[in-house]
Amino acid sequence: MSTQASSNAFLSNLGRIYGLYTGAFLGFVVILGILEYAGLPRVYIGYAFVALTIGVYAAIGIMSRTSAVSEYYVAGRSVPALYNGMATAADWMSAASFIGMAGTLYLTGYNGLAFILGWTGGYVLVATLIAPFLRKFGAYTVPDFFAFRYGGNTARFLAIIVLMSCSFTYVVAQIVGTGLIGARLLGMSYETAVWIGLAGILVCSFLGGMRAVTWTQVAQYIVLIIAYLLPVVILSAQKYGIPFPQLTYGDVLAQIASKEAEFRAAGQVVTPAVGYLTPSFANPALSGGLLWVEYVNYFGLILCLMVGTASLPHVLMRYFTTPTIREARKSVGWSLVFIFILYFTAPAYAAFAKLEVYNSVIGQPLSAVFSSDSLSWIRSYGRPGLGLVRICGAEISTIEALVRACAAAFPAMNATAASPITLSMFAIHPDGIVISTPEIAGLPYVVAGLVAAGGLAAALSTADGLLLAMANALSHDIYYKMINQNATTETRLKVAKGLLVLVAVAAAYVSSFNPADIVAMVAWAFSLAAAGFFPALVLGIWWKRTTTQGAIWGIIAGFSITLFYLVGTRYNAVWFFETFRGLSIATTAQYAAYEAAKVAYAAAVTAGDQARIAATWLAYDRSAQVVANWWGIRNISSGLFGLPLGFLVMIVVSLMTPAPSKELMAFIDEIRRPKGDVLMNEKGDVIGH
Amino acid sequence: MTTKDNDVSYWNATTKLTVTALVVWFFFSFIVHFFAPAMNAFQVPILKFPLGYYMASQGSLIGFVALIFWFCAKQEQIDRDFGNSED
Numbered sequence: 122m123s124t125q126a127s128s129n130a131f132l133s134n135l136g137r138i139y140g141l142y143t144g145a146f147l148g149f150v151v152i153l154g155i156l157e158y159a160g161l162p163r164v165y166i167g168y169a170f171v172a173l174t175i176g177v178y179a180a181i182g183i184m185s186r187t188s189a190v191s192e193y194y195v196a197g198r199s200v201p202a203l204y205n206g207m208a209t210a211a212d213w214m215s216a217a218s219f220i221g222m223a224g225t226l227y228l229t230g231y232n233g234l235a236f237i238l239g240w241t242g243g244y245v246l247v248a249t250l251i252a253p254f255l256r257k258f259g260a261y262t263v264p265d266f267f268a269f270r271y272g273g274n275t276a277r278f279l280a281i282i283v284l285m286s287c288s289f290t291y292v293v294a295q296i297v298g299t300g301l302i303g304a305r306l307l308g309m310s311y312e313t314a315v316w317i318g319l320a321g322i323l324v325c326s327f328l329g330g331m332r333a334v335t336w337t338q339v340a341q342y343i344v345l346i347i348a349y350l351l352p353v354v355i356l357s358a359q360k361y362g363i364p365f366p367q368l369t370y371g372d373v374l375a376q377i378a379s380k381e382a383e384f385r386a387a388g389q390v391v392t393p394a395v396g397y398l399t400p401s402f403a404n405p406a407l408s409g410g411l412l413w414v415e416y417v418n419y420f421g422l423i424l425c426l427m428v429g430t431a432s433l434p435h436v437l438m439r440y441f442t443t444p445t446i447r448e449a450r451k452s453v454g455w456s457l458v459f460i461f462i463l464y465f466t467a468p469a470y471a472a473f474a475k476l477e478v479y480n481s482v483i484g485q486p487l488s489a490v491f492s493s494d495s496l497s498w499i500r501s502y503g504r505p506g507l508g509l510v511r512i513c514g515a516e517i518s519t520i521e522a523l524v525r526a527c528a529a530a531f532p533a534m535n536a537t538a539a540s541p542i543t544l545s546m547f548a549i550h551p552d553g554i555v556i557s558t559p560e561i562a563g564l565p566y567v568v569a570g571l572v573a574a575g576g577l578a579a580a581l582s583t584a585d586g587l588l589l590a591m592a593n594a595l596s597h598d599i600y601y602k603m604i605n606q607n608a609t610t611e612t613r614l615k616v617a618k619g620l621l622v623l624v625a626v627a628a629a630y631v632s633s634f635n636p637a638d639i640v641a642m643v644a645w646a647f648s649l650a651a652a653g654f655f656p657a658l659v660l661g662i663w664w665k666r667t668t669t670q671g672a673i674w675g676i677i678a679g680f681s682i683t684l685f686y687l688v689g690t691r692y693n694a695v696w697f698f699e700t701f702r703g704l705s706i707a708t709t710a711q712y713a714a715y716e717a718a719k720v721a722y723a724a725a726v727t728a729g730d731q732a733r734i735a736a737t738w739l740a741y742d743r744s745a746q747v748v749a750n751w752w753g754i755r756n757i758s759s760g761l762f763g764l765p766l767g768f769l770v771m772i773v774v775s776l777m778t779p780a781p782s783k784e785l786m787a788f789i790d791e792i793r794r795p796k797g798d799v800l801m802n803e804k805g806d807v808i809g810h
Numbered sequence: 811m812t813t814k815d816n817d818v819s820y821w822n823a824t825t826k827l828t829v830t831a832l833v834v835w836f837f838f839s840f841i842v843h844f845f846a847p848a849m850n851a852f853q854v855p856i857l858k859f860p861l862g863y864y865m866a867s868q869g870s871l872i873g874f875v876a877l878i879f880w881f882c883a884k885q886e887q888i889d890r891d892f893g894n895s896e897d
Contacts, residue, residue, distance in 0.1 A: 230845070231862075231863060231866065234866040234867055236862075237866065237867060237871070238843075238866060238870055238871075241870075241871050241874055242835060242838065242839045242870070242874050243855070244874065244878065245832075245835040245874055245877055245878060245881075246835070247877045248881060248882070249828045249831045249832065249835075249881060250828070253885075255876060367868070370856045371854065371857040371858035371859035371864070372848065374858070374859060374860065374863060375853075375858050375860075378860075398850055398860050398862070398863045399847065399850065400843075400862075402845050402847075402848060403846070403847035419843075420840055420843070423839060423840065423843075424839075427839065445896050445897075446896060447882075447886060447889075447895075447896060450878075450881075450882045450885065451879075451882050453833075453878055454875065454878035454879045454882055457874060457875050457878055458875055461871050461872075461874075461875055464868065464871065465868050465871055468867040593819055702841060793821055793824070794817070794894055795887075795889050795894050795895065795896050796893070796894045796895065796896060
């Protein structure tokens with residue numbers, strides 16, 4: 122077949138093809154730089170980046186179109202380890218990793234490193250405990266494995282519920298990400314950028330499923346990593362003469378620490394209060410229960426993110442696409458290498474930005490914001506309507522407005538245009554760090570356009586993977602396995618593609634409202650996946666005695682308690698605190714704030730003033746969210762309850778029910794052995810025994 | 811019989827390797843960072859990082875990457891030794 126031949130030619134020339142692609146992309150950046158120098162308006166440079174990159178992804182998507190089921194679901198199991206690693210890295214690193222991670226580190230210092238550790242170490246669990254065995258099983262989707270190992274559609278259906286609940290909010294957050302990048306960096310309207318994002322996702326995945334997504338994700342990784350590294354590499358070369366920011370920011374950290382000491386001596390308030398380099402669990406002001414809570418939250422977050430990583434279906438399904446089990450294992454290693462390159466650069470971004478703020482912003486008079494050339498980035502990214510940088514809570518519009526805002530926020534200060542900027546006056550949004558670095562480094566606009574293209578690539582590649590995971594679960598598991606087992610290949614692909622468009626449009630529709638809550642809910646996906654999937658996946662492979670009943674009740678228990686904790690502490694905080702008051706751990710000041718807000722709310726209710734009721738309720742609810750907890754564990758680490766409970770219930774119920782059949786035991790032996798064929802063939806029948 | 815014995819020893823060897831890998835993983839993920847405050851008193855030579863911050867921002871990550879490739883090599887060795895290699 123000619124498609125087979127051209128596909129082989131493609132696979133044996135991957136290095137050359139992507140090498141050429143990388144060269145062409147760099148050449149394109151240089152040409153745009155020259156055009157900018159020659160006077161091309163900024164707006165066109167931004168549009169050129171969007172049009173070209175999405176055009177390339179679309180071309181790859183169209184060239185990879187397929188009518189074979191195995192190509193559509195698992196890219197024909199022909200993706201070499203290295204390229205699968207690159208695709209997984211793009212699949213994994215979302216808009217939030219690209220745009221927001223450095224900002225989180227900037228704001229939270231050492232404690233933010235929990236994200237860096239948690240989002241990398243999980244791959245060790247994938248490589249050792251899960252990926253090779255799922256690859257040997259030979260499923261098309263993660264629920265497929267659950268259905269077979271745990272005998273039937275109950276387990277399959279539960280797996281689909283867990284999969285949808287951790288993937289849908291996540292994909293919405295990616296599309297919101299494309300909207301924000303378009304609005305902030307390219308001057309489009311938010312809605313336009315959302316629908317362009319939707320088009321970008323669909324052209325990559327619609328015609329070619331997993332095969333097309335794989336090869337576009339590789340292309341997207343190359344764009345995003347160049348875009349991420351370039352600004353900070355140049356910044357490092359400017360300041361230290363060495364283009365490796367990952368090595369030079371050690372000195373920056375030392376300067377940050379000495380600056381912090383100076384600020385403290387001058388009576389300023391440093392955030393985080395313990396200092397940029399110090400963990401919160403080393404805070405000398407804490408003791409007893411409150412100190413213990415800091416330890417549990419820091420290490421608990423690392424654990425939840427790692428276990429969540431090892432359980433997210435859109436990541437696991439990437440390891441179904443390698444030619445062999447050995448390649449599956451190795452490609453986990455490559456994935457981590459490519460992720461590592463971005464994650465060990467993020468703290469450098471944060472440190473350079475921090476020092477820049479300490480050295481060039483703090484202590485300057487307010488008027489310098491409008492006159493100084495080196496502070497032009499504050500004007501650019503703090504401008505009204507964008508507001509990523511704020512002074513005294515106000516966007517950067519006019520000096521009069523700033524002075525007024527500062528006078529209102531700090532009445533004791535007697536603000537004038539000559540007042541020096543202090544730490545507590547200056548605020549930068551987490552998303553502002555990566556976005557403003559090109560301008561801090563004094564680079565031309567073309568680099569900012571490149572960063573926008575990189576952020577777009579990160580958002581689109583993650584959205585592709587998530588969308589495919591959801592649409593495949595619906596088309597393969599629900600339609601084909603549960604509704605119509607006699608469907609022909611053509612029908613199956615038609616249904617798969619139809620559902621893909623449906624889910625994508627639904628996600629874009631939700632995104633078009635710019636829901637702030639959804640973005641915060643992404644962090645929930647890790648705890649939900651950890652509690653819902655991890656025990657059943659690991660025990661299913663590593664403990665033969667795990668029974669169907671054990672798995673079903675374990676999944677229900679672990680997932681439910683995690684969801685209960687998430688929703689309870691976030692959306693029913695007052696009720697949650699009042700019900701579980703005895704388990705809460707917080708500071709005396711936080712309890713006092715809650716009681717005060719409660720009294721204020723009660724007074725407003727008695728007075729019957731609707732506006733006051735609404736306002737005091739908001740404060741009441743917010744203060745309740747601080748104290749509503751079990752043993753001080755933060756909402757984002759709620760997997761800490763679901764994970765052990767899931768394991769416990771699964772083990773206890775398994776021991777109480779009859780052992781699995783001999784056939785099933787033999788089947789588990791088979792997936793533990795790399796040698797031999799996969800256990801499920803094309804039609805989905807088991808062929809192992 | 812012998813294939814069964816072989817399977818059992820193969821799985822024991824695989825389990826042992828996996829447990830070893832998880833112990834190393836646990837060390838780099840959690841144990842080393844318990845000592846971050848104390849380690850911050852030391853500086854990484856030349857690079858000037860405080861050691862505690864360095865381990866959480868780079869050291870452990872390098873450990874994870876090396877661990878996975880080491881694990882792959884060891885597991886392939888075990889696969890070959892027990893005749894369980896894919897080819």
